[in-house]
Amino acid sequence: MTSIEELKLRVRELENELIKCKQKRCTAMCAEQPADNNQPHQRTRIEKMSAEVVDSNPYSRLMALKRMGIVEDYEKIRTFTVAVVGVGGVGSVTAEMLTRCGIGKLLLFDYDKVELANMNRLFFQPHQAGLSKVEAAEHTLRSINPDVQFEIHNYNITTMSNFAHFMDRISHGALEEGKAVDLVLCCVDNFEARMAINAACNELGQIWMESGVSENAVSGHIQLIIPGETACFACAPPLVVAANIDEKTLKREGVCAASLPTTMGVVAGILVQNVLKYLLKFGTVSHYLGYNAMQDFFPTMAMKANPTCDDPHCKKQQENYKPKDVAKTPEELPAVHEDNDWGIELVSEQTDDELKAASGPVPDLPEGITVAYTIPGGNGASGETVEETEQSLEECVIIIVTQSCHLRLRCIVPCLRVLK
């Protein structure tokens, strides 16, 4: 027989279970709706940044930078607008840092969705899988700091229609609508998008910072690009931080790219540090800062714009640019140097002649930085074009073979010479 005591015990058990369920549901709801201001953990907007040192002031430690004399006017951060293009491993952390610093407005651009495969990186959480990255990021960031204004765009900037819109938002999307953003940050993971940002910023004269992490996840870099003044992304072949890894031992079977939250976090950190120094005018703003994770080496340099850059808008900006204070600029390197003592690191198993023929001028770069590839002066293939069909040709094909080629095929540089 069931005693009254046993039944009472059972009632208490059920009551406990009910409380647990309620708590679980509440946390699930909190996670789903971080922007809901009724939640107890949500703070209200703060009109003016205060330096008062109290537990409830989210800006007290930042405003202390002013008291310590590091930054002259920290509140100025609220007047700035920054566009972050690419909200992945680097971009999401970059956006979070700027949000926590109390930036005025953030524009976020990305066409991708959050995936569980992104969970080795920081910022996004498993329950956000399937959401667009910009949407998920806005949710989280707004709950961290409701003082920041957000504008999100879920599209690929490299296509025709989106690019026009992207240019329009860069040039008009600041806090004060109609004005250009203060800085564009490139946190994308591909060459096409970098070149698109470069094209837009050269055309608009927009100052921007490029960032990147290598596909092997053990090196990265940041670069400040002032159109017409410092080298643009098209002024030289892509720069890479040499990680001193033997290409022959680098395996690429079955993968496109690797990633580490550490390298991405470091790169986001040095990027935002440079942004803060640039916007709030403290310390030295780096023109190029590399990160070699294998040797813990941080090469730096500055590079002038290349007068023979392929981007016509870069050349136009160079004409407009008049060096204001020559003495102030750090030692700058000419963009292109004719001597080639670098060679192509990617290439192996080829003769010296082949290497020479396949190598072009390389920038004069400090130790630890090199180019991804070079472009020979002759500029590649020559021969039959779409309209010339009657000439006979002599084939002169240079074969570049590398052992790290994951498609196990010989890559070729067709170099056809027209015979008389």
Added chain:
Amino acid sequence: MADDATRKAVSEIPLLKTNSGPRDKELWVQRLREEYLAPIKYVENNKAADNDWFRLESNKEGTRWFGKCWYIHDLLKYEFDIEFDIPVTYPTTAPEVAIPELDGKTAKMYRGGKICLTDHFKPLWARNVPKFGLAHLMALGLGPWLAVEIPDLISKGLITHREQQGS
């Protein structure tokens, strides 16, 4: 190795002359004309060599391309839809060819089914701007990718032959 055939095929593709992208109005039309002429010649050559393997067409503006490619493995023909956008920075940067139906089936792909090209494709393309066009992208990008990835995907059972396709 496929390289002798690829090398010969690439050497026979006409080179393009107009350095112009989709943001240039009139010059782009001129480039577009060349973009059609080169693949026409390439497809003709492929047919003559009994190696016809793709078709391409574009929207009116020539900014979005789509078509089919096929791959013969063990006498069976495997056909795939392909698509790509012309990036605003074309021809400085090559388009990213996508085979959406294979998305998620191989690690040699980026999101959206964009094929992952070799380290050598980009330098090769960069050295040949603006002479390389979409026909070269097919011959040096998509072709070699299919040659490595499709047999692998078939052997793993990730793609199976559709009977109605004929061989």
